[in-house]
Amino acid sequence: MNHLLSISDLTRADIEQLHRLTDSFAEVSRRSIPKVPALRGKNVVWLFYEDSTRTRLSFEQAAKRLSADTMTFSVGSSSVKKGESLRDTVLTIEAMGVDGIVVRHASAGVPWQIAQWLEDRVSIVNAGDGWHEHPTQALLDSYTIRDERGALDGMHIGIVGDVKHSRVARSDVLAYTALGAEVTLIAPPTLLPSSLEGWPVTVRHDLDTVLPSLDVVYLLRMQKERMTEHLVPSLREYTARYGLTSRRVDALRDDALVMHPGPMNRGVEISAEVADLPRSVIIDQVRNGVATRMAVLYLLLGQGVDKVLGAEVSELPVVLDPDPSGSGPGNQAQGSNHPGQASPTAGVRA
Ligand code: NCD
Secondary structure, three states: OOOEOOHHHOOHHHHHHHHHHHHHHHHHHOOOOOOOOOOOOOEEEEEEOOOOOHHHHHHHHHHHHOOOEEEEEEHHHOHHHHOOOHHHHHHHHHHOOOOEEEEEEOOOOHHHHHHHHOOOOOEEEEEEEOOOEOHHHHHHHHHHHHHHHOOOOOOEEEEEOOOOOOHHHHHHHHHHHHOOOEEEEEOOHHHOOOOOOOOOEEEEOOHHHHHHHOOEEEEOOOOHHHOOOOOOOOHHHHHHHHOEOHHHHOOOOOOOEEEOOOOOOEOOOEOHHHHOOOOEOHHHHHHHHHHHHHHHHHHHHHHOHHHHOOOOHHHOOHHHOOOOOOOOOOOOOOOOOOOOOOOOOOOOOO
16 A cells, blocks of 8 residues: 555554554654655655645645645646646656645545556655545544543444535545444434445534543535535424534533544534633644654654554664754754654654
8 A cells, every 4th residue: 555545544552552652752842843754855745635624734834844845736726727637736746756736626536546657656645535435534533532532332422514525524434333332313304415335433413412422523625616406495404413513512522522623613513612612622633633644744754654654663763763964952863863764763852
């Protein structure tokens, strides 16, 4: 595996290993100069055919902290406007010399198609393909729950709202259940996929009866831009039945977490006050997103999957030593004089 296309390509052990790696990158992110030379000389392109704030900035921040070079492709100001095909765009970008392409596209399957065109010469990361998958979101979400509660085993996680149009829900269900959680989807029938065959989930339509049993309430945005028909009578009615209001939060267990992938529609799926409660870990999700994406980029572009998955973090080379160009406490180079060149003997500082 050179790519991260779907959570279904990862085993439970793979996800757990990525989480441990994320712990190490979270530590790097807390340093006064949060930068390591792990991907020095590597070039990553952001190929975003759909709007994004947090995902693109988060990948960008991750790449910078790993000292990778980056290039941004914005559809609005590119030759796509002149009629260039996706395949020609991708082959053009490859010819410039890139190691990784992080792609978001409105059509499901595009990241697989690119991997095929490039015959696996470049690592592809799926940053969201249509309604299909968003694997790094699921990795950062499951990491956030693990970080707050220790493990997902035996947890009851409710995913509430517009599951039908949600790539986040599809990837989250795969990750949560792989890690031993039980998942309930809570939505009106019109906001569920037409078939849930093969989904390892329970479905409920009444949020109020499920809330007291949940360890995590995961709210989805009403994705109006993807709706071609009226799936709920009105947003007010949706909020009345499925919105996480202050009254509904009172029905939750004391230690239950509230999550949302962002961007939030305050006042629709989540009330403004609930979004700011201490139990709402939405900002932690964003913070963990950077460390998660550092782990993913490092895994695919740095040491190689074979060396990382299945290895203990402590067995990995000294890539987490500070960047010697940095200065200040905690940022003096230690060990290798050749940043980016692996010393197989030294351990990672976790
Ligand atoms: C999500 C997306 O774009 O799939 N946002 C994100 O990446 N954090 C969810 C959404 O748009 O509602």
